[in-house]
Amino acid sequence: MAIPPEIFLLPQRSDATLQQQIQQIVAEAIVSRHCAAGEKMPSSRKLADHLGVSRITITLAYAELVSNGYLISRDRSGYFVSDTAPTQPWFAEADTSAPAGIDWDSKLARRPQSRGDILRPPNWTDYRYPFIYGQSDPDLFDHTNWRNCSLRAVGRKDFDTLTHDHYQNDDPMLVEFILRYILPRRGIRANPDEILITMGGQNALWMIAQLLLSEGQKAIVENPCFPGLRKIFDQMRYIAASIDVDNDGLPPDRIPADADVVFTTPSHHAPTNVTMPLERRLEMLEKANRDDFVIVEDDYEFEMSFLSAPAPALKSMDQIGTVIYLGSFSKSIFPGLRLGYVVAAKPLIQEMRELRTVVFRHPPSHIQRTTAYFLSLGHYDSQINRMARVFSKRRAIMEHCIREFGLTPDVRDMHGGSSFWMKAPEGVDTTKLAVDLRKQSVLIEPGNAFYAHRSPDTSHYRLAYSSINANLVHDGIALVAEAIAKATKAR
Amino acid sequence: MAIPPEIFLLPQRSDATLQQQIQQIVAEAIVSRHCAAGEKMPSSRKLADHLGVSRITITLAYAELVSNGYLISRDRSGYFVSDTAPTQPWFAEADTSAPAGIDWDSKLARRPQSRGDILRPPNWTDYRYPFIYGQSDPDLFDHTNWRNCSLRAVGRKDFDTLTHDHYQNDDPMLVEFILRYILPRRGIRANPDEILITMGGQNALWMIAQLLLSEGQKAIVENPCFPGLRKIFDQMRYIAASIDVDNDGLPPDRIPADADVVFTTPSHHAPTNVTMPLERRLEMLEKANRDDFVIVEDDYEFEMSFLSAPAPALKSMDQIGTVIYLGSFSKSIFPGLRLGYVVAAKPLIQEMRELRTVVFRHPPSHIQRTTAYFLSLGHYDSQINRMARVFSKRRAIMEHCIREFGLTPDVRDMHGGSSFWMKAPEGVDTTKLAVDLRKQSVLIEPGNAFYAHRSPDTSHYRLAYSSINANLVHDGIALVAEAIAKATKAR
Numbered sequence: 016m017a018i019p020p021e022i023f024l025l026p027q028r029s030d031a032t033l034q035q036q037i038q039q040i041v042a043e044a045i046v047s048r049h050c051a052a053g054e055k056m057p058s059s060r061k062l063a064d065h066l067g068v069s070r071i072t073i074t075l076a077y078a079e080l081v082s083n084g085y086l087i088s089r090d091r092s093g094y095f096v097s098d099t100a101p102t103q104p105w106f107a108e109a110d111t112s113a114p115a116g117i118d119w120d121s122k123l124a125r126r127p128q129s130r131g132d133i134l135r136p137p138n139w140t141d142y143r144y145p146f147i148y149g150q151s152d153p154d155l156f157d158h159t160n161w162r163n164c165s166l167r168a169v170g171r172k173d174f175d176t177l178t179h180d181h182y183q184n185d186d187p188m189l190v191e192f193i194l195r196y197i198l199p200r201r202g203i204r205a206n207p208d209e210i211l212i213t214m215g216g217q218n219a220l221w222m223i224a225q226l227l228l229s230e231g232q233k234a235i236v237e238n239p240c241f242p243g244l245r246k247i248f249d250q251m252r253y254i255a256a257s258i259d260v261d262n263d264g265l266p267p268d269r270i271p272a273d274a275d276v277v278f279t280t281p282s283h284h285a286p287t288n289v290t291m292p293l294e295r296r297l298e299m300l301e302k303a304n305r306d307d308f309v310i311v312e313d314d315y316e317f318e319m320s321f322l323s324a325p326a327p328a329l330k331s332m333d334q335i336g337t338v339i340y341l342g343s344f345s346k347s348i349f350p351g352l353r354l355g356y357v358v359a360a361k362p363l364i365q366e367m368r369e370l371r372t373v374v375f376r377h378p379p380s381h382i383q384r385t386t387a388y389f390l391s392l393g394h395y396d397s398q399i400n401r402m403a404r405v406f407s408k409r410r411a412i413m414e415h416c417i418r419e420f421g422l423t424p425d426v427r428d429m430h431g432g433s434s435f436w437m438k439a440p441e442g443v444d445t446t447k448l449a450v451d452l453r454k455q456s457v458l459i460e461p462g463n464a465f466y467a468h469r470s471p472d473t474s475h476y477r478l479a480y481s482s483i484n485a486n487l488v489h490d491g492i493a494l495v496a497e498a499i500a501k502a503t504k505a506r
Numbered sequence: 507m508a509i510p511p512e513i514f515l516l517p518q519r520s521d522a523t524l525q526q527q528i529q530q531i532v533a534e535a536i537v538s539r540h541c542a543a544g545e546k547m548p549s550s551r552k553l554a555d556h557l558g559v560s561r562i563t564i565t566l567a568y569a570e571l572v573s574n575g576y577l578i579s580r581d582r583s584g585y586f587v588s589d590t591a592p593t594q595p596w597f598a599e600a601d602t603s604a605p606a607g608i609d610w611d612s613k614l615a616r617r618p619q620s621r622g623d624i625l626r627p628p629n630w631t632d633y634r635y636p637f638i639y640g641q642s643d644p645d646l647f648d649h650t651n652w653r654n655c656s657l658r659a660v661g662r663k664d665f666d667t668l669t670h671d672h673y674q675n676d677d678p679m680l681v682e683f684i685l686r687y688i689l690p691r692r693g694i695r696a697n698p699d700e701i702l703i704t705m706g707g708q709n710a711l712w713m714i715a716q717l718l719l720s721e722g723q724k725a726i727v728e729n730p731c732f733p734g735l736r737k738i739f740d741q742m743r744y745i746a747a748s749i750d751v752d753n754d755g756l757p758p759d760r761i762p763a764d765a766d767v768v769f770t771t772p773s774h775h776a777p778t779n780v781t782m783p784l785e786r787r788l789e790m791l792e793k794a795n796r797d798d799f800v801i802v803e804d805d806y807e808f809e810m811s812f813l814s815a816p817a818p819a820l821k822s823m824d825q826i827g828t829v830i831y832l833g834s835f836s837k838s839i840f841p842g843l844r845l846g847y848v849v850a851a852k853p854l855i856q857e858m859r860e861l862r863t864v865v866f867r868h869p870p871s872h873i874q875r876t877t878a879y880f881l882s883l884g885h886y887d888s889q890i891n892r893m894a895r896v897f898s899k900r901r902a903i904m905e906h907c908i909r910e911f912g913l914t915p916d917v918r919d920m921h922g923g924s925s926f927w928m929k930a931p932e933g934v935d936t937t938k939l940a941v942d943l944r945k946q947s948v949l950i951e952p953g954n955a956f957y958a959h960r961s962p963d964t965s966h967y968r969l970a971y972s973s974i975n976a977n978l979v980h981d982g983i984a985l986v987a988e989a990i991a992k993a994t995k996a997r
Contacts, residue, residue: 027823050686122718123854158662161665162657165656165657165660166657169657174649175644196513215867218866221865297518309608331515332518335607351872352870354870363613370741373737374708375705375706375708376709376844379845381842
């Protein structure tokens with residue numbers, strides 16, 4: 016493709032001749048890599064038309080640029096950017112320093128300090144033993160059928176309606192399938208005006224926090240908890256009260272009577288995976304009723320309950336409508352999809368919809384429709400069955416190796432899921448351990464990122480098996496054990 | 507597809523027999539339309555396995571449901587939901603009233619009152635003469651090539667990387683093409699760390715407002731202005747100062763010296779389409795430098811400048827980095843895409859990226875990659891050329907009809923775009939006019955939605971031609987003129 020003439024604009028004010036100005040803008044475009052080696056320049060006629068100068072001025076400028084090594088001329092086919100033209104890298108220091116007139120620190124509202132926790136590096140796929148959580152395994156995903164659904168959603172019939180701005184509305188097809196096929200598995204019955212599609216679970220938690228929390232209201236979170244939730248509070252400069260979970264999850268008797276909103280993951284606590292027993296769930300609902308607080312139930316990974324049938328959601332036992340239920344397709348389809356949903360009372364859903372409209376209107380329609388097809392054609396069910404089968408096998412291998420090398424899971428997990436919550440021997444700092452292991456191409460997730468600011472943690476780590484090949488588990492766990500042994504000895 | 511057994515769950519506590527409980531949950535699923543007429547029930551064996559009851563219990567329950575008219579039995583192929591089963595509509599009052607225990611009004615932070623402006627109805631495609639703005643014309647969109655790009659983006663090669671959580675990052679391919687092909691047309695040079703992909707222009711404006719505005723800081727907006735921007739302030743409960751635009755756009759000499767952030771649409775003011783002349787742009791930049799305010803330049807429709815070459819962006823003349831530039835693909839590709847970008851100084855982009863991560867992580871990867879292909883394969887250029895050609899012709903027809911029927915454009919518009927900003931004769935209330943015209947299947951946009959709260963407008967309206975067939979323009983304008991004549995006479 017030839018470089019379009021429109022990318023060249025003459026400077027507003029210049030003392031140089033027109034020909035010099037043209038040389039300057041072309042050279043600058045090449046040096047700054049906006050035109051790449053080998054690309055074809057616009058013809059002299061087209062560039063002359065566009066800039067409103069004579070064609071001979073362009074020809075002369077091009078000739079000069081050839082003799083300076085920026086362009087090469089090929090007979091009959093025109094001018095091209097030279098392979099040996101002077102360039103500078105994109106991220107050149109010189110480039111970014113130019114507009115330095117503004118003191119942005121003074122303009123920006125003061126931001127909370129980042130804690131600098133490490134969890135997983137963006138380039139995790141480069142590591143041989145990635146015991147990391149929440150990323151999809153391409154070998155497990157039903158790519159062919161996803162592609163077919165995507166293709167169908169972009170077909171003429173759907174496309175005309177999907178291209179429009181949907182104002183406040185979600186894809187009715189997706190909403191219907193969630194209501195009819197997904198929620199009933201959790202014992203939840205809901206109407207279309209009690210559900211909102213979100214950009215994944217993070218987006219749902221964020222919207223709920225915006226609408227329900229303001230100064231003077233008390234939010235309760237589990238400790239440890241999902242770091243994305245804590246980041247929301249940090250960004251709002253809101254201080255939530257953390258309550259330590261035990262082997263049955265969040266203890267309702269420790270929730271203060273003046274609580275307004277309680278964020279919880281009852282069916283499989285994040286990150287420990289413990290399941291809240293039925294009695295405690297009923298106690299929690301009774302307390303919510305008595306003390307008039309709202310429960311936000313994040314049911315992020317219920318599809319992976321392969322060790323035992325998933326416990327019914329709190330929402331399914333909620334008689335008074337106090338539970339806000341969150342589901343996500345990030346684990347069961349893939350995280351880059353960015354799609355989830357909230358089920359709650361109609362007035363709250365209406366407010367969330369208003370907020371969503373102001374913040375970004377609606378999740379892209381094509382993604383919603385593709386997911387609706389994936390659900391309605393039964394691919395979603397096959398997909399989660401296949402994942403549960405494979406994860407179940409991988410988990411058995413993990414358990415075997417964890418035992419073989421004498422590592423210690425911290426809790427009894429009846430859920431399944433895709434990770435183990437582990438405890439390192441006393442004195443081992445798991446953040447340091449994780450950093451050391453990276454050198455051997457092993458990724459583990461140190462526990463500190465999950466804990467409240469007031470209670471830093473050095474002894475836990477998470478070993479996930481959703482993204483590691485079963486054949487590599489044994490050697491990977493061996494390396495973890497070796498590093499722990501070394502760290503223990505070093506004390 | 508058979509109904510999956512997982513959607514049926516036994517109640518936690520019940521005095522009924524198992525068989526009765528099963529009848530109840532199946533009947534309830536049918537009545538509430540979670541199982542639809544004609545759908546196949548799970549086999550008795552599968553449902554028995556799932557619920558942990560004996561198969562005979564299921565068979566007896568099914569037989570009872572048949573005799574009660576919920577199910578029908580077909581020999582050898584199993585049980586199906588009966589066409590004549592009792593059902594109730596989704597939106598039944600009885601259904602939504604159930605969980606009414608919570609007083610959500612007291613839980614929700616007080617929300618600003620909605621102004622109740624009308625602009626365009628969601629079902630605008632049902633109207634014969636839709637003079638509405640901002641929706642795409644399916645006949646103009648290069649659907650075939652968009653489909654090909656979508657298909658390519660969901661191909662195996664791209665897919666594996668696109669499925670991952672991208673943490674904070676954008677698609678590098680999309681970023682590169684915006685930097686190299688789009689921005690240079692506006693005279694803007696930028697580095698990858700000076701750009702952020704957003705969920706459309708609305709999302710960009712929202713993020714900027716969150717980061718730059720807090721109590722005590724002064725924001726300036728144009729009057730009239732884009733209603734989506736005013737909604738952001740309403741949601742933040744922030745009061746921005748409005749400055750009336752004249753025929754050259756926002757007058758810099760009316761910007762107070764203590765302004766902190768100025769939101770403007772210089773190249774084609776929304777909604778009037780007036781273009782700010784070069785001298786005023788330079789004056790604006792000098793004033794921003796002198797008074798130390800930030801300029802937010804929303805360049806939402808620059809691709810449609812077919813009447814004259816687009817004026818260079820303010821950002822292209824910005825020596826000190828005070829301009830935050832916003833682009834969007836909503837007009838040039840389609841609004842349901844929800845994709846745009848911000849170009850600004852690196853520290854601000856970093857903060858926006860942090861905020862985006864907390865709110866929804868990142869725009870879906872597949873959408874970003876599809877757009878990157880559409881740009882890089884040259885389809886985008888063909889698309890906007892085709893749109894500009896068609897819009898230019900439609901505009902000529904519009905102008906002809908507007909003259910023929912004696913309607914009055916309010917400003918001289920040198921830009922092009924896809925709409926006219928019109929003034930009704932004195933005494934005509936354009937909101938009432940728009941409501942009346944709907945009865946004749948004509949949609950116009952009354953001006954009031956664009957004006958500040960303190961200065962309600964009854965005399966302006968917008969006639970857009972991006973979504974109306976050229977053949978219908980004449981009759982549509984005739985109906986508008988007739989309604990205006992009637993409203994004038996009625997006084």
